[in-house]
Amino acid sequence: MFAITAARISFDDPLSGLEAGERPDPEPREGWTTVRVKAASLNHHDLWSLRGIALGQDRLPMILGGDAAGIDEDGNEVIVHGVVTEPAAPGRSPRFSLLSEIHDGTLAEKVLVPRENLLPKPPELSFEEAACLPTAWLTAYSMLFGKADLRPGSTVLVQGAGGGVSAALIALAARVGHRVYVTSRSEDKRARALELGAYAAVPSGERLPERVDAVFDSVGQATWKHSVRSLKPGGAIITCGATSGDASPAELTRVFFLQLRVLGSTMGTKEELAALTEMCVRTGLRPRIDRVLPLKDAHEAFRVMAAGEQFGKIVLVP
Template sequence: MFAVYAETFSFDDPLSGLVVGERPAPEAPDGWATVTVKAASLNHHDLWSLRGVGLREEALPMILGCDAAGLDEDGNEVVVHGVVGDPAWTGEEADDPGRSLLSERHQGTLADQVIVPRRNLVPKPASLSFEEAACLPTAWLTAYRMLFVQGACKPGETVLVQGAGGGVATALITLGRAAGVRVLATSRDEAKRARALELGAHEVFESGARLPVKVDAVMETVGKATWTHSIRSLRPGGRIVISGTTSGPDVDDAGLTHIFFKQLSVIGSTMGTRSELDALVRFLDATGARPVLDRVLPMEQAREGFEAMAQGDLFGKVVFTR
C-alpha cells in the first residue's frame, strides 16, 4: 500500500530520512479496526520522529502520522484517536504510563490504511469534512484539553495564546472564541497577527509586548522564547498551561519568584482522551467552529508539506488526502 514513512533518522537534516513509497498493508488483530484513510494531518511530532526523538531505531521503517479520518470496515465515517494505551490500564488514558502515539510503536496514519484499537474510533458527523476531521486528534485535541480540562477556562475569562500560527495555537483561538473566552494572541509575524484577528482573537500583540491587562490563563506551546512573558502576563492566582516547547525547553529564568509570590499554577497538558475527542467533535458540530487549513495536498506530495512545517511557513494545519 502507499505510505509516507521514516527510513532513517537525522537530527540536523530530518527530511533526509523521509520516504514516499510502498509498505505492506496492515493486518488488524482481534479488537482492532482497519481504517481506510481519506485524510491525515501533519504534526510537529512527525518531524521529531524523523529526528529520532520518541522513535526507536529498531522500529524503523515507521509509517508517520498520528491523525486521520476515514472509513471503517463497515463504511462508517470515523475519526481516529491516535493515543494507543495499555489494554490493562483502567485509569484515565492521559495518565497511562504505557501509552504511545501512532507512529511510535504502531504504524501511523500517512498511508492507505491504518489499524487501531476499535475503541479508538470516534464517529465523524456529516457536518465535518474528512480534511477538517483529520486535524482534530492531535493539535485540536491538545488545545481542547488545555483550555477546558487542564485549564478549566470559563466564558468571560481572558486567555493569552502564545505564538499564533501553529496548529495548536489556531485551535486555541478558535475554540476559545467559540466558548466565550476573551482571547489575546501574540506572534512575531505581522501577517500572522492579522490572521489571528480574522480567526477570532480579540486583540493581538507582538511577541513579548506588554499587555494592557493581566490574564486569567496563558496557553503555552512555545517554551523558552515566551516563558518569561507568559509568567509576567498572569494575574495573581492565574494559571499557565503548557503542552509544548517548540523554541526549546531550557529557560534562562523560570520566574520562580513570580510563581510563588503571585500564587500561580503551572499545569502540564498532553493530548487528550478518546471521550474528550468525542466531545471536541460534537463541540465543532454544534458551534460551526472549524479547523484552519494552511494547505491540502495529495499524500504523494507529502514532502512539500513536511518542508513547509520544517521552515515554519504555516498558519493552521497541513492535510494530506487520498
C-alpha cells in the same frame, strides 16, 4: 500501499529521513481494524519523530502520522483517536503511546488501529476537517476546558499564532467568550489570528495591555519568561510542548511569589474528542486548514511545517 515513512533519524536535518513509497498492507490483529484513510493531518509530533524524539532507531522504518479520518471495514465514516493504550504488566499502570511511536501511523492509504479508537464521523464534517481534530484540536480542547479552570469572559494569552494547536485555542476560546490575546513575530499571522476571533494580536515578547488569567504555551524557551510575566497573581500557564526547547530560567521566584500554577497537558481522551466533535457540529466551528496536499507531496508539507509557514492545519490526502 503507499505511505510516508521515517526511515532515518536526524535531529539537525529531520526531513532527510523522510521517505515516500510502497509499504506492506496492515496485517489483521485481534481487536484491531483497518481504516482506509481519506485524510490525515500533520503535527509537530511528526517532525519530532524524525528528530528521534519518542521514536528510536530500533523502531524504524515507521509510518508517520497520528491523525486521520476515513472508512472502516464495515463502510462507516470514522475519526481515529490516535492514543493507544498498551497492555500493562502485572502491578503496573497501563502505558499510552501515540500512533507512529510504537504502531504505524496514519500517513498511508490504510492504518491499523484498535476498534475502540474509532468514533463516528458526523456528516456535517468533511474528511479533511475531521482529520484535524484528534491531535491539535483535541489538545487545545483539553487544555482550555479540562485544565485551565476558566470562567466565561476570562482573559487569556495564546503564544505563537500559526500552528494547529494555537489556531484551535484561538477559535475555541473566542467562541466561548474569552478575551484572547495572541503573539506572533509575523504581521500576517497576527492579522489572521484576529480573523479567527482574537481580541488583540501583538508582536512576540511585547507587553500586553493587561495581565491575563491564563497563558497557553506550546513554544517553551522562547516565550516562557513572557508567559510568566503576563499572568495575574494566581494565574495559570498551561503548556503542551516546547518547540523552541525547554524553558530556562524557570522564573521560579515569580511563580511562587504570585502563586502561579503551571499545568502540563498532552492530547486528550476519546470522550473529549467526542465532545469536541459534537461542539463543532452544533456551533458550526471548523478547523482552520492552511492547505490540502496529496500524500505524495508530504515532503513539501513537512518543509512548510518545519519552516513555520502555515497558519492552521496541513492536510494530506491519499
